Amino acid sequence: MKLILELFFSFFKIGAFTFGAGYAMIxxxxxxxxxxxxxxxxxxxxxxxxxxxxxxxxxxxxTAVFVGHKVKGLPGALAAVLGAVLPSFLIILLIAVYLGGxxxxxxxxxxxxGIRPAVVALIAVPFLKMLWRLGWWARIAALAVxxxxxCLGVSPIYLLLAAAVIxxxxxxxxx
Amino acid sequence: xxxxxxFLSYLKIGFFGFGGGYAMISLIQNEIVTRHxxxxxxxxxxxxAVSQMTPGPIAVNCATYVGYSVTGTVLGSILATFAVCLxxxxxxxxxxxxxxxxxxxxxxxxxxxxxxxxxxxxxxxxALSFANPETFVxxxxxxxxxxxxxxxxxxxxxMLLIALSALAGILLY
Numbered sequence: 001m002k003l004i005l006e007l008f009f010s011f012f013k014i015g016a017f018t019f020g021a022g023y024a025m026i027x028x029x030x031x032x033x034x035x036x037x038x039x040x041x042x043x044x045x046x047x048x049x050x051x052x053x054x055x056x057x058x059x060x061x062x063t064a065v066f067v068g069h070k071v072k073g074l075p076g077a078l079a080a081v082l083g084a085v086l087p088s089f090l091i092i093l094l095i096a097v098y099l100g101g102x103x104x105x106x107x108x109x110x111x112x113x114g115i116r117p118a119v120v121a122l123i124a125v126p127f128l129k130m131l132w133r134l135g136w137w138a139r140i141a142a143l144a145v146x147x148x149x150x151c152l153g154v155s156p157i158y159l160l161l162a163a164a165v166i167x168x169x170x171x172x173x174x175x
Numbered sequence: 176x177x178x179x180x181x182f183l184s185y186l187k188i189g190f191f192g193f194g195g196g197y198a199m200i201s202l203i204q205n206e207i208v209t210r211h212x213x214x215x216x217x218x219x220x221x222x223x224a225v226s227q228m229t230p231g232p233i234a235v236n237c238a239t240y241v242g243y244s245v246t247g248t249v250l251g252s253i254l255a256t257f258a259v260c261l262x263x264x265x266x267x268x269x270x271x272x273x274x275x276x277x278x279x280x281x282x283x284x285x286x287x288x289x290x291x292x293x294x295x296x297x298x299x300x301x302a303l304s305f306a307n308p309e310t311f312v313x314x315x316x317x318x319x320x321x322x323x324x325x326x327x328x329x330x331x332x333x334m335l336l337i338a339l340s341a342l343a344g345i346l347l348y
Contacts, residue, residue, distance in 0.1 A: 020233065092239040119305055145292065
């Protein structure tokens with residue numbers, strides 16, 4: 001029971017004090033899980049983290065699952081996920097409920113007018129960096145996917161499934 | 176039955192949410208904005224901005240906020256947040272249980288390597304979908320975009336940038 005509470009509070013702390021996408025949280029999770037609590041060897045942690053990145057869903061929750069499971073099995077995984085989610089849930093709910101009528105406030109409306117172009121940049125820059133790391137054919141494919149999803153309204157789900165099927169076939173029967 | 180629809184939509188968003196929070200935004204756009212028209216594109220952009228500014232993973236913050244905005248109730252928040260936790264608790268859990276078999280699985284590696292460009296394209300689609308006339312109202316908003324892009328390439332903190340853009344918005348509009 002003590003370990004379960006420890007897992008819960010460790011991930012609660014990570015959820016409450018880190019900002020941004022999953023990647024931004026990794027140093028914080030590593031510090032807590034590897035250095036402070038010594039639940040993992042560093043190499044082992046990154047080995048599993050690579051798999052967590054290939055699984056669907058938020059990275060941070062996938063990480064919570066593998067750390068929680070290693071420490072205390074299924075109950076540990078549940079406690080870690082609950083701890084990671086709860087701060088987000090409570091803070092956002094508070095904001096959503098009280099910021100609900102923000103459209104009426106001219107200052108808040110102007111602030112969001114300034115923020116919207118920043119959001120485009122915030123997503124476009126990781127996209128460009130990721131695009132840069134791909135090979136030439138993959139770059140063309142990524143641009144085609146972006147155009148198809150955004151301009152033609154194609155669901156990314158079909159494209160993911162098609163890519164997965166081709167990938168499996170090539171891996172099994174290629175060469 | 177909007178609650179059931181929201182839950183199913185968010186299950187889809189979660190289970191195909193390969194590539195992290197930003198890639199998931201294109202799925203949210205596709206399901207919540209285009210298909211069901213529960214939110215407008217600029218409403219979603221505002222939700223993403225708030226999710227970035229508040230602590231916690233963006234994907235979870237977005238789920239809680241979208242769930243509330245679509246239904247106007249706490250139950251909607253709970254359902255969407257719960258749905259986004261299910262892929263980690265099922266798929267990641269299975270990966271952990273069969274770790275040694277999965278780790279060097281050729282088929283899985285092949286699938287992931289072919290899915291990478293799609294994940295990248297999904298992030299690109301999310302950026303493009305927010306780059307609409309509601310976002311770029313005049314040359315000033317283009318200025319904010321270009322300044323932010325340059326600053327991000329110089330590794331300026333994204334939270335600071337959002338705060339500065341909010342200030343710029345208040346001063347300019």
